[in-house]
Amino acid sequence: MIKYRLWFATAGALAALSATAEAPVALRGITATARSPREIGAEVTRIDSAMLRTSPAQSMADVLTFGSSGYIKSYGRASVSTLTFRGTSPSHTAVTWNGMRISSPMLGSTDFSTIPSYMIDGTRLLHGSSSLSETGGGIGGLVSLTSAAWRSDDDRAFRLQAVQGLGSWSTSDSYLMAGWNSERVSITARMTYARSDNDFKYTNYEKKENIYGPDHEIIDSYYPTERNRNAAFHDLNAMLSVAADGGRTGSWSLDAWWTDSDRQLPLMTTDYSSSNLGFENKQSEHTLRAIGRWTKSFPDLTLRAAAGTVISDLHYDSSHELGAGLTSVLTRSITRQRSGYVSGSASWIPGSTLIINADAEFYYHHTSSADFAPVAGAVSYEGSRPELGIALAARWRPSNRTGLGAILREEFHGSMISVPIPALFGEYLIIPKAQLLVKVSGSRNYRVPTLNDLYTVPGGNPDLRTENGWTGDLSLSAATPRDTPVRISGSAGIFGSRITDWIQWLPSPRGYYVPRNVRRVDASGFEASADALWAHAGWTLSLKASYTFSRSINRGEPLGAGDMSVGRQLPYVPLHAASGTFRVAWREWQMVYMIQGYSRRYALSSNAVTPGADLAAYSVSNLTVERPITIRNVTLRPKIAVNNIFNTRYRTVLSRPMPGINFEAFLGVEF
């Protein structure tokens, strides 16, 4: 009995540690041991803390690009970057921060470019059904982000860390962290600030410059070398985290995160507007996310409660000067989000092999969106929605080798009530020595339309139905024993899901997009990941790799005789996605090589490939070299980062250039 209690306690502690680890230590990503009871049968990928601390220039979009096999659709640095899991859409990826959903209730998706990785201490990706253990709506999966106050792992009471980076195109990335902790209280303040002109050069193959003769006849032409125009940005993020052990009152924490972002929106490669005249196309964001959490543990019971808020204002302004004193104003829009959140959960361990959880979470979203450019004072739409989710879960470990789990979830979104959502999980340790573990899971899943889907003006469709479907997983994982010289772990599995009433925004003849329940999508595929670690005589080599094969096929009825999209891969979903990280450390030196690649993505629903709509396969590699120097109690961390080291020409979105080789030097100071 003690053994099982220890198992649960250890697993819980490890889960907590993974959320708060600050030191850049490469953790084993996939392991069959010490699994959290919440993760019985679950497909979980952990991003190690070293990946999160590669550099303060990184956003979570970069981390997920190189650290997972999900697909990041990016418009470039400091531009919209969304994640899709397993061939679904960005709005099928749920995102939580310290347990609170931070996906936009208007769009359903999350822009990972706005989340600096230095603001995040732990990242887990819960694939498919596994997301239901934490929240609903993640048909593709869940990205669970955590931030927490720094806790010293030695006797230090105070820690100060600063990193300054200077790079190509007048890029500056700064990070400052100050942490203090006593036996019972931890306080951490940190901030990141990034700015860049981001005006990299590229050869524009979607334009030609003409050379004219005396009578304006074209005598020659060439593909011009242009700069990424109107792409500068300033991003400021600040976070305060306080954690306290209240003794008999439980443990308390408060995390508040402020984002102040001012970003120009780069022009497309096909934009011919004059660079000599005034031009404005920018977005600014002011967002506060805050959450307070309480946990109280009893011998057989753990109670948790949380309350939080998201307050966000997003401004978008676009105008051109025409000359002759004329100005063309395209957009002056303001989008506001006000969200409140409360949750509570109880975990009961009635015996040595059983844990029962009851969770409830409630959100209230109020959003408004107005564009003042076409008509003064215009309000496009204003909408509110309460959302309640309740879940009951049981995990049972009838033997050392076997784990079973079940979740039943119910969701209320305004007047929409989901059908009961069951999820079943199982795992069996086939060969303990090799930690060969088979896992299986299956669930119903769903996603309610976003507020924009329902209400945006023009285009909102209040008659939309909830997307729903079934998802299943089967996987094997294994690992070498810890005492072997080369530690290897790996996982491989298949997944499949069927989603009906898939909501898709389609252009309408009226000139604006309208969401419709148009498709049935069958998404299936294969995921694999592997870790290897070898350490000897001052050398450490480690490798992490992941791969996903994802078929995401439109199985809906043809829209008409001309519809060639049925039976085809969904646009912007690569069949193959892979990433890898290779680390070499020798004494104090550390080199990290990261690579990621995607196969061709189709821009058209028919999968037709034309020169104007071709997103060819590519891979991109980054490299960092670091050598810390310790002088007394001060550690200096000089680092060089080379991004896109092979100067690959690629694009992830049509008409959006991506930077070639670029450099940034960092100096970190740590007390």
Place this chain on the structure above:
Amino acid sequence: MLKMRKISFFKTLILATAAAGLTACSNDEPDNNGGNNSNGNPTGVFVLNEGGYMQSNGSLSFYNTESGKCENDLFRNANGFGPGDVVQSMTLDPASPNAWLVVNNSQVIFAIDPDTYKEKGRITEGITSPRQMAFIDENKAYVTQFYTNAIAVVNPKTYAVTKYIEYPVEENASPSTGEMVAVDGFMYVCCPNYNSALLKVDTSTDKVVDVIYPGIQPSHIVADANKDLWVICDGGYQGSPYGFDATKLVRISTSDFKVKAEYNMGLGDYVPVLTIDRAGRNLFWINGGVYKMDIAAGGLPSAPIITPDNAVFYGMTVSPGTGEILVTDAVDFSQNGRLLRYAATGGDPISAVTVGVCPHAFCWK
């Protein structure tokens, strides 16, 4: 006398040119094919494929009405790059062998050879979100544009904006101009975006001389054989801060610039195209299906002459030679569309060919 009147009407159409994106092309004598077939290009019509918004996959197709064959991606194949984002309209220059391709969201107007499709020049300075181009004479053309209260006046010989025609904008309305048609020395210009204005511009002075407000968002305009204007006011959309009204077809006299008749369609009906036959006697528009109306009729037709049969009709033109009706099917707006050919009397399609993404406007060659 009859012949003179006919010629005059066609000159009207020429100036109208861009008028409708569908009849976005001017040609003095459309029935003699207007083109130089020296390189083997046969008679036919250019199909302008807008492409997906912000995807820059617009393209240019040519449909040979004699052979029934269609060539796609002409601009890219000839020039080594695509035309850009939202290929809006095309106009033949009556004074030169140039065709002018207006690419809305790329903010460029290309002059191309209509036979080889090779670029001959471009206008990029001083325009924003251009929509239509109409020639006044060999030295002057008007370019309508969104988001500004200025119609650009360009010199096609120098590829430059020479001046702007500014126009008044009501309080709480938005400045934008779109389709236009010329009649007897005046250009009539729609203000289709959060506006209700129809502008009358004196093409000799380049001044706005009159404005009327026929209805919410005048979007399409043609002139008939009697020199009356026919305007589709799309009525906006539900929740629009500018208002929401039934879509309507409005008949306006050019002699006194007053509304002569209004024909209400349904609330929320969408008419992406209004065009007129060569004789200026029959109106055609898309409202789900294709409707035809004699200008002498006293009311709207009760049934379409062509039903879409699950197609998404998005563009249309009427052959000036045969009266056949060509309609585009945008499918889901995210894949290549189709060009459907129908007899002048409608019915079932005679043939269908694949064109580009979001095929909308036409230009007869």
